Amino acid sequence: MAIHTLAVLVENSPGVLARVASLFSRRGYNIDSLAVGPTENPKVSRMTIVLNLEGHALDQVSAQLFKLVNVIGISEMKDSDSLKREILLVKVVNTPATKEIVSKHKAVISDEAAGTISIEAVGQSSEIEALLKELRPHGIRELVQSGLVALERGDKTLADRTLSTMGTANESNPNSSTADYQN
Amino acid sequence: MSKINGAQSLVNALEAAGVEVMFGIPGGAILPAYDPIFDSKIRHILVRHEQGAGHAATGYAQATGKVGVCIATSGPGATNLVTPLADAQMDSVPIVAITGQVPGPAIGTDAFQEADIRGVTMPVTKHNYLITDPADIPRAIAEAFHIASTGRPGAVLVDIAKDALQKETTFNYPKNVSLAGYNPVMEPKSEAISDAAALISQSKKPVLYVGGGVIKANAAKELLALAELTGVPVVTTLMARGAFPDSHKQHLGMPGMHGTVAAVTALQKADLLITLGARFDDRVTGKLSTFAPNAKIIHADIDPAEIGKNRHADVAVVGDLKNILRALVPATKAALAKSAPDLTPWLNEVYGWRKKFPLGYDTPSDGSVSPQYVIERIGKISGPDTIFAAGVGQHQMWASQFIGYEKPRTWLNSGGLGTMGYAVPAAMGAKVGAPDTTVWAIDGDGCFQMTNQELVTCALNNIPIKVAVINNESLGMVRQWQTLFYNQRYSNTDLHSKRIPDFKMLAEAMGCVGLRCETPGDVDKTIEAAMAINDRPVVVDFNVHRDAMVWPMVAAGTSNDDITVARSMAPVWDSQEL
Numbered sequence: 027m028a029i030h031t032l033a034v035l036v037e038n039s040p041g042v043l044a045r046v047a048s049l050f051s052r053r054g055y056n057i058d059s060l061a062v063g064p065t066e067n068p069k070v071s072r073m074t075i076v077l078n079l080e081g082h083a084l085d086q087v088s089a090q091l092f093k094l095v096n097v098i099g100i101s102e103m104k105d106s107d108s109l110k111r112e113i114l115l116v117k118v119v120n121t122p123a124t125k126e127i128v129s130k131h132k133a134v135i136s137d138e139a140a141g142t143i144s145i146e147a148v149g150q151s152s153e154i155e156a157l158l159k160e161l162r163p164h165g166i167r168e169l170v171q172s173g174l175v176a177l178e179r180g181d182k183t184l185a186d187r188t189l190s191t192m193g194t195a196n197e198s199n200p201n202s203s204t205a206d207y208q209n
Numbered sequence: 210m211s212k213i214n215g216a217q218s219l220v221n222a223l224e225a226a227g228v229e230v231m232f233g234i235p236g237g238a239i240l241p242a243y244d245p246i247f248d249s250k251i252r253h254i255l256v257r258h259e260q261g262a263g264h265a266a267t268g269y270a271q272a273t274g275k276v277g278v279c280i281a282t283s284g285p286g287a288t289n290l291v292t293p294l295a296d297a298q299m300d301s302v303p304i305v306a307i308t309g310q311v312p313g314p315a316i317g318t319d320a321f322q323e324a325d326i327r328g329v330t331m332p333v334t335k336h337n338y339l340i341t342d343p344a345d346i347p348r349a350i351a352e353a354f355h356i357a358s359t360g361r362p363g364a365v366l367v368d369i370a371k372d373a374l375q376k377e378t379t380f381n382y383p384k385n386v387s388l389a390g391y392n393p394v395m396e397p398k399s400e401a402i403s404d405a406a407a408l409i410s411q412s413k414k415p416v417l418y419v420g421g422g423v424i425k426a427n428a429a430k431e432l433l434a435l436a437e438l439t440g441v442p443v444v445t446t447l448m449a450r451g452a453f454p455d456s457h458k459q460h461l462g463m464p465g466m467h468g469t470v471a472a473v474t475a476l477q478k479a480d481l482l483i484t485l486g487a488r489f490d491d492r493v494t495g496k497l498s499t500f501a502p503n504a505k506i507i508h509a510d511i512d513p514a515e516i517g518k519n520r521h522a523d524v525a526v527v528g529d530l531k532n533i534l535r536a537l538v539p540a541t542k543a544a545l546a547k548s549a550p551d552l553t554p555w556l557n558e559v560y561g562w563r564k565k566f567p568l569g570y571d572t573p574s575d576g577s578v579s580p581q582y583v584i585e586r587i588g589k590i591s592g593p594d595t596i597f598a599a600g601v602g603q604h605q606m607w608a609s610q611f612i613g614y615e616k617p618r619t620w621l622n623s624g625g626l627g628t629m630g631y632a633v634p635a636a637m638g639a640k641v642g643a644p645d646t647t648v649w650a651i652d653g654d655g656c657f658q659m660t661n662q663e664l665v666t667c668a669l670n671n672i673p674i675k676v677a678v679i680n681n682e683s684l685g686m687v688r689q690w691q692t693l694f695y696n697q698r699y700s701n702t703d704l705h706s707k708r709i710p711d712f713k714m715l716a717e718a719m720g721c722v723g724l725r726c727e728t729p730g731d732v733d734k735t736i737e738a739a740m741a742i743n744d745r746p747v748v749v750d751f752n753v754h755r756d757a758m759v760w761p762m763v764a765a766g767t768s769n770d771d772i773t774v775a776r777s778m779a780p781v782w783d784s785q786e787l
Contacts, residue, residue, distance in 0.1 A: 041339070044328065095336040095356060095391045
């Protein structure tokens, strides 16, 4: 399978999304989805990038990505040891059948109008797909989906790992950490 | 702390970064900076085109090893720097470009002379900045110089909004630069060194494949030590000419599309490539899938992203090449003490190829001047202390082939981007950085017409470079491809530049001495006349034979096994060899 999920810690600085997007574009790497948001550290943002790496090696992609000065750390999020979630908002026709599908899939009806219901679902990609598969024959009026986000299972955090594996910074300055940067 | 404006803060920061010289042109958005530049101890050289400023910064950096600096205004001033930034980035040359930007509140409004130069240069720089707060100027400059000059060197752009240059601020230059996401690995891992040494001690057909990284890392001495310790033959890529003395008995010359038969073939038939600061560029490998098919690869580079990019590395050594070689020499010595295969059969083979297929050229039968002869004579007469800067095309290849390079930083060219017009401004920059050294630009008539206006800059600023225009009245390399691959249909490659322009008169119009040479018998005395002029730039128009071609050649996209020594003449190998 050429699909990989990367969690990327980046400096929360202007242009950083453009830098990442530009790199993927010019090197011919295909992005399936990309989600960016804040982290526990206001100076650091986290991107979750789902890549379809047909013909490219993951190590090479990571090495190119890590060359960007604003990229602090990268980790692959494997299915076996991480939580992966997507959000789906979907508007379908308001019928007893569609409502039954919603309850079967433990999704939520977040808005109900005369003709349609708007459904909210959070889950793994396979769960979202299963829900959509059943809804599709009933007519999907509108659909919006977030990029996938991922979090490693267990006690360790990506920031810990980044600073221990990527952190030659720690050798030159033992007190430095992502949080210290820009102070 | 006293209040100064952002412009003064910028100039203070450039001084604190150790800048001695910068090349640039003022304009509206950068104008506030030019007021304190007027009083600064930094020498500012007013060029005639921003592209010239960028290549001059690159030539300065390549000749001296210091960071080259160029400065321009917003919009067109900045976009004119795009080519030299891409050029420097491709060849890993440390330069910093400062550009003015429209005032912060006007950014994004399509204001006069506004261009999103940070966005434009993102793919062609190592990093870049847009500064809108004057308090950020010193930190950005310190970071820019740090990023440009460390790790794998490259181009950094700092774009500063005009109002940030005008507003009041205090100057506070950071003592240390610490970037969370930027920590180049300098020291190689010891296991990588011992793995590399072990492979070297097991190899029967090794080649040292030397790239420009050896020059960037100032590691020529260490390379010589490894080469002489092991007796392994050496090839130097276009970017590495001068990293290893051409006169050295282990040197096979340049590999690649126009490399020597010995260098190309040694790589093809090697069982081990000891790759030092090289990147398996397509101009070296030819068709990648057939490149060095039997070779294991040791790949030593400061940039981890180069490892495995084009060719799988059996042993990857990431770090500064000087450190790598310092560690590799004793490790290899120890490994060779345990087992040292006899390299004699291999050396006999490769040195046999070198003897059998030396570089050469035909002397035109019509009495016209051979371009290779001109370049060879300039090299001989000017000597190995000279710095040579070439444009791009046939003359560049001949200058890499027929001039003997003995020292690092004496051969400057645009290897990666292949920028026509590089030679004159790069030579200008090199001469500014090394004023006591003779600097020759070896240029083509096509290249020369792209950037010769910087000769005005040279004439007015006491930068007495020498320019050899190898004038074959055509875009020679393109013409060569048309000869070989397009049935001699010379579409748009005839420049008619024998007398239009008249390069001798053009040189004189720009305040230089103009000379011309049209016969083989005049070559030496014309070069000597040029050598005798040291108070002004000098341009020599060498009218040369237009059908001369660059040989050997591996056609683009084909295998290095199919190298052609001269037209329709492939080397004759012993039957078991191919």
